[in-house]
Amino acid sequence: MxxxxxxxxxxxxxxxxxxxxxxxxxxxxxxxxxxxxxxxxxxxxxxxxxxxxxxxxxxxxxxxxxxxxxxxxxxxxxxxxxxxxxxxxxxxxxxxxxxxxxxxxxxxxxxxxxxxxxxxxxxxxxxxxxxxxxxxxxxxxxxxxxxxxxxxxxxxxxxxxxxxxxxxxxxxxxxxxxxxxxxxxxxxxxxxxxxxxGGTDTDGDGIYDKDDACPDVAGLEAFNGCPDTDGDGIEDSKDSCPNEAGLAELNGCPDADGDGVADKDDNCPSVAGLKALAGCPDADGDGVTDADDKCVNTAGPAANNGCPWPDTDGDGVLDKDDKCPDVKGTVANSGCPEVSEEVQKTLNEYAKTILFDTGKSTIKSQSEAVLADIISILKEYPTAKFTVEGHTDSVGSEKLNQRLSDSRANSVKEYLIENGIDAFRLSALGYGEAKPIDSNNTRKGRANNRRVEINLAK
The missing domain is CATH 2.40.160.20 (Porin)
Structure with a gap:
């Protein structure tokens, strides 16, 4: 014992x-x-x-x-x-x-x-x-x-x-x-x-806690005790889609349409598309997804919903850049027509016939027809700017003639504005008797010097 x-x-x-x-x-x-x-x-x-x-x-x-x-x-x-x-x-x-x-x-x-x-x-x-x-x-x-x-x-x-x-x-x-x-x-x-x-295995997955990277969650030996819930061979901690079996190259996320974009990031998960467009297709390759492209088979800019810009007037300047999309013009003038010397000459031929009451700036009624012709020409050049110039003969004082030429130029300008010409396109200037085109010594010459000109602003 x-x-x-x-x-x-x-x-x-x-x-x-x-x-x-x-x-x-x-x-x-x-x-x-x-x-x-x-x-x-x-x-x-x-x-x-x-x-x-x-x-x-x-x-x-x-x-x-x-x-x-x-x-x-x-x-x-x-x-x-x-x-x-x-x-x-x-x-x-x-x-x-x-x-x-x-x-x-x-x-x-x-x-x-x-x-x-x-x-x-x-x-x-x-x-x-x-x-x-x-x-x-x-x-x-x-x-x-x-x-x-x-x-x-x-x-x-x-x-x-x-x-x-x-x-x-x-x-x-x-x-x-x-x-x-x-x-x-x-x-x-x-x-x-x-x-x-004496080894401890808290989660019961057969891997002792000392060697278990996830000791509180049952996992696999291949992942040091960490789980792979969806069984795709990627442990949950590294799996961006732990509850859906997916691909290793997509961090464990599925790709139903096989376009290389994970379904969770794919705006078109059932149709193969482009990574740059979040997995959506672009048939015409214009950078606009087919769903948003109003011209699916024709390339066009996103600003025009995937359709090419039109050139309504056929002048070679696309409507988006054409300041006159309905009037054929020139590329140099942003799609608007340019005022030629011939048109300028015609304008002044009409302008010279505008009549005023003697010594006044009041336009006579018989001048309405010619003013209508002038307005018609100006509307053909919607972006062109013009200067309405008033001139007198040498009869009377120079100061009075200057004042009269200013007044008549402004009268014509106001008439044109009141009848549809944009104000920003017009300016008025009187020269008095400073720029005669004929002799003031004859009646005919003085008549020629009393005139209105409408010139293209430079």
Whole structure:
């Protein structure tokens, strides 16, 4: 019962240690349950210790003390970079304890002695995540033979052979050097089944949280535990359309019409179109989508709804640029007709016949016909600007003649405006008697000098 209580005490120490550390790595815990063998040969009665310590190391029959039942249990925790720390408890029955000092070749037979111990070990594993997992260790503990105990310094070598990610076979040999003369230095060999545990898998997807990029959401191993909801091979975090299976080149979004524009960005998702037009077609290639193009098969500008600009008057100037779209003109004059010398001459021939009351600016009624002809000509050139010029003969004072010429020029201008000519196209200017075209010495000459001219503004 004493031996059993001591073993239970050792196990409580192990369990206490295992519960004192947080589980923060995949399967950080390893528990081993098995049997142990104790070998004190050739260090027996007399404390013999020499280079012969490894003599008959594998002589199981003559020197090893083996209890044919569960006799050792250990727990270790991985702490990182190949290192782990463990605590082990063991018990045994000793009937062979080293050799006889007076006859080293003879095994020292003893009565059944109780052997039990508690040991702590720091281990280093050379290979991790492999089937064969060798390790070395160093540590210390306390060992009792019956009621006598002493501290030990331990050196360990061992090998884990993993049958799966969690279950394996562990074989280990420890050299235990005693600090007290009454406890002989000896070997302790163990073999048993090891189980790794303690990994956390919060979302239950089979990937431990430490390696799971999405520990709270069940996912796939291929994506480090992250989900692919629509199953298109693109994890949700990188999938612009996580609930619809799509194409990798479109970040996981579908493209129903195959035009290279994802449906979510395609204004015409059922008809193949152009990326530049948000997936909509443009049959005539004019940059206007067919849905908005009033001339689907004829290229035209967007400003004209995809139709070519018309040239109503056929003068080579498109209506959009033609200041006189209904009157044939010249390109140089923005589509408007240009006033020729002949037209200018005709205007002045008409203008010269405008009659005024003597000494006044009042236009006589018989001049209405000729003014109508003038208005008709001016309307043929809707963008041309003209100057109405008034002239007098030299009869009377120069000041009076200047005032009369100004007044008559303005009278004609106002008449033209009142009868449909835009005011911005007309200006009026009187020259008095300054620009005669004939002699003022004859009646006929003076009649010619009293005139109105309508000239194209320069």
């Amino acid at each position: 004493k031996n059993l209580s001591r073993l239970l005490f050792a196990m409580l120490l192990v369990l206490g240690y295992s519960n004192s550390n947080a589980q923060d790595q995949n399967n950080p815990w390893q528990i081993n349950i098995g049997v142990n063998a104790v070998d004190a040969y050739p260090n027996g009665d007399g404390g013999l210790f020499s280079e012969t310590i490894f003599d008959e190391f594998a002589n199981v029959t003559d020197h090893w003390n083996i209890l044919p039942s569960l006799s050792t249990i250990s727990v270790s925790k991985y702490v990182g970079d190949g290192f782990s720390f463990g605590v082990a408890g063991s018990l045994n029955k000793i009937d062979k304890w080293g050799d006889i000092s007076t006859n080293p070749d003879t095994t020292n037979e003893v009565d059944d002695l109780s052997y039990y111990g508690v040991d702590g070990t720091i281990k280093y594993n050379f290979l991790q995540n492999t089937t064969l997992d060798p390790y070395v260790g160093v540590g210390g503990g306390y060992t009792w033979i019956d009621e006598i105990g002493a501290g030990t310094l331990n050196g360990t070598i061992g090998l884990n052979v993993w049958f799966s990610d969690n279950v394996g076979l562990t074989i280990q040999t420890s050299y235990k050097h005693a600090f007290e003369d009454y406890l002989t230095t000896h070997f302790q060999h163990t073999a048993g089944i090891s189980i790794k545990f």
